[in-house]
Amino acid sequence: MKKILVVEDEESLRLLYEEELKGEGYDVLTARNGREAIRQLETGKPDLIILDIVMPVMDGMEALGRIVSKERKIPVILNTSYSGYRENFMSWAADAYVTKSHDLTELKKKIRELLEKGKNR
Amino acid sequence: MKKVLAMVLAGGRGERLYPLTRDRAKPAVPFGAIYRIIDFTLSNCVHSGVRRIYLLTQYKSTSLHRHIQFGWSILSAPLGEFIEAVPAQQRIDEHWYQGTGDAIFQNINILQDERPDLVLILSGDHIYRMDYRKMIAFHLEKGADLTVGVIRMDRKLCREFGVVEANADWRMVGFQEKPEEPKTIHGDPGGIMASMGIYVFNTEILVRRLIEDTRSDSSHDFGKDIIPMMIGRDQVFAFDFRRGDYGGTGYWRDVGTIEAYYEANMDLISVTPQLNLYDSGWPILSYQAPSPPAKTVWIEEGRVGTALNSIISNGCIISGGNVKRSILSPRVAIHSFAEVEDSILLEGADIGRNAKIKRAIIDKEVRIPPGMQIGYQLDEDAKRFTVTTSGIVVVPKGIRL
Numbered sequence: 001m002k003k004i005l006v007v008e009d010e011e012s013l014r015l016l017y018e019e020e021l022k023g024e025g026y027d028v029l030t031a032r033n034g035r036e037a038i039r040q041l042e043t044g045k046p047d048l049i050i051l052d053i054v055m056p057v058m059d060g061m062e063a064l065g066r067i068v069s070k071e072r073k074i075p076v077i078l079n080t081s082y083s084g085y086r087e088n089f090m091s092w093a094a095d096a097y098v099t100k101s102h103d104l105t106e107l108k109k110k111i112r113e114l115l116e117k118g119k120n121r
Numbered sequence: 122m123k124k125v126l127a128m129v130l131a132g133g134r135g136e137r138l139y140p141l142t143r144d145r146a147k148p149a150v151p152f153g154a155i156y157r158i159i160d161f162t163l164s165n166c167v168h169s170g171v172r173r174i175y176l177l178t179q180y181k182s183t184s185l186h187r188h189i190q191f192g193w194s195i196l197s198a199p200l201g202e203f204i205e206a207v208p209a210q211q212r213i214d215e216h217w218y219q220g221t222g223d224a225i226f227q228n229i230n231i232l233q234d235e236r237p238d239l240v241l242i243l244s245g246d247h248i249y250r251m252d253y254r255k256m257i258a259f260h261l262e263k264g265a266d267l268t269v270g271v272i273r274m275d276r277k278l279c280r281e282f283g284v285v286e287a288n289a290d291w292r293m294v295g296f297q298e299k300p301e302e303p304k305t306i307h308g309d310p311g312g313i314m315a316s317m318g319i320y321v322f323n324t325e326i327l328v329r330r331l332i333e334d335t336r337s338d339s340s341h342d343f344g345k346d347i348i349p350m351m352i353g354r355d356q357v358f359a360f361d362f363r364r365g366d367y368g369g370t371g372y373w374r375d376v377g378t379i380e381a382y383y384e385a386n387m388d389l390i391s392v393t394p395q396l397n398l399y400d401s402g403w404p405i406l407s408y409q410a411p412s413p414p415a416k417t418v419w420i421e422e423g424r425v426g427t428a429l430n431s432i433i434s435n436g437c438i439i440s441g442g443n444v445k446r447s448i449l450s451p452r453v454a455i456h457s458f459a460e461v462e463d464s465i466l467l468e469g470a471d472i473g474r475n476a477k478i479k480r481a482i483i484d485k486e487v488r489i490p491p492g493m494q495i496g497y498q499l500d501e502d503a504k505r506f507t508v509t510t511s512g513i514v515v516v517p518k519g520i521r522l
């Protein structure tokens with residue numbers, strides 16, 4: 001079973017993602033900020049990461065730099081409602097960008113695509 | 122005008138220059154009596170109008186930072202000019218720079234903040250004079266994404282360099298990192314085009330390729346990984362050093378070993394050195410602590426202070442000793458009846474009475490006691506000092522003799 005790490009500071013969204021992705025048959029890990037995500041990366045060994053940008057403690061951009069330096073090939077989806085993020089060079093290290101929404105259709109599609117791509121690597 | 126930012130890689134250990142690099146990074150190693158190796162690259166930058174400069178330091182950087190602070194606080198911040206030494210900060214990951222590409226990637230926030238159009242990546246390890254404006258103009262004229270500075274070298278040196286293969290239009294079609302069997306220059310089977318470690322990048326392409334490189338199995342090095350990945354995919358060109366060489370002598374040295382360091386220094390005392398430090402059109406800037414003028418003293422039977430075919434810096438006192446074919450950094454003292462030949466004496470070295478020094482490099486502030494001989498019995502010297510295969514003795518900093 002593929003394991004997805006959801007990094008999101010807002011509790012209601014985190015629970016929504018967790019439930020929906022479990023419903024899709026994924027194993028789900030969660031983290032409330034970048035620092036927890038780095039810890040989860042080491043202990044939980046996820047196959048894909050969904051990463052919010054604006055978070056307390058450690059934001060998504062800083063976490064992204066650390067994630068790609070540690071686990072070079074793990075796919076990362078930046079998930080945000082903040083539109084200016086592409087100005088930040090580090091955001092270019094993500095594999096996909098999905099605007100935050102309660103409708104997870106697009107997010108689920110990207111997850112499938114990236115996990116599929118990972119298999120063919 | 123395009124906004125250019127220089128990133129100078131000054132973090133190399135310079136292991137083959139040991140013990141000169143025991144207490145300092147290679148760019149901080151003294152050269153040519155009053156300079157440090159880094160002064161050449163930085164002088165090239167400021168004379169080329171590239172005056173937004175970050176110096177990426179890493180190992181043993183204290184001496185380098187001090188030199189930059191003392192000697193290079195010369196640019197005008199209100200005009201947007203600066204030279205800033207940035208130590209490795211582990212901003213992105215908890216390791217030191219893994220390769221030249223990683224050094225830039227770890228400082229991606231600098232590119233983010235500065236947003237230059239072009240990034241000029243340089244090494245702080247080399248001695249040469251070059252007008253980078255010529256290379257930048259070439260880069261723009263070709264519509265390049267990356268331009269690599271190249272110089273002709275003898276084929277037999279191929280194991281030491283990245284070897285560039287370019288077509289008649291100077292487009293790069295191949296790159297081999299330190300190959301056994303190099304591609305030689307068309308019509309010049311004894312020559313290779315060697316990469317000088319000088320790169321002009323369009324910023325956006327640089328960032329994209331660095332990120333790609335970071336996310337792959339790689340040694341994160343421009344020569345080994347990033348340039349080969351870009352050839353055939355991006356617009357990559359080679360720039361012939363001769364087009365940008367100030368003075369037109371073709372002089373470029375990587376003083377990577379003690380032997381090469383010694384030879385490059387000694388070249389300066391020849392009648393017409395290849396590297397002309399007396400050309401005021403492209404002065405090499407540096408820092409020198411204020412010192413009084415050099416002087417010689419004593420002129421009596423058997424005791425005459427002399428220096429022949431030598432470079433003598435400020436603050437030196439040649440007091441009744443003899444110096445031949447040597448380079449004296451500031452504040453060197455040569456006491457009566459001492460003899461110094463074919464040697465490099467760094468700042469503050471003190472050669473006692475009757476001492477004899479031949480083919481040696483004496484590091485800063487070393488006191489050679491009266492009567493001691495160095496460079497005459499190499500097997501004895503080798504018990505205490507580094508002695509190279511060609512017999513150059515290096516007396517390290519801080520030693521008590």
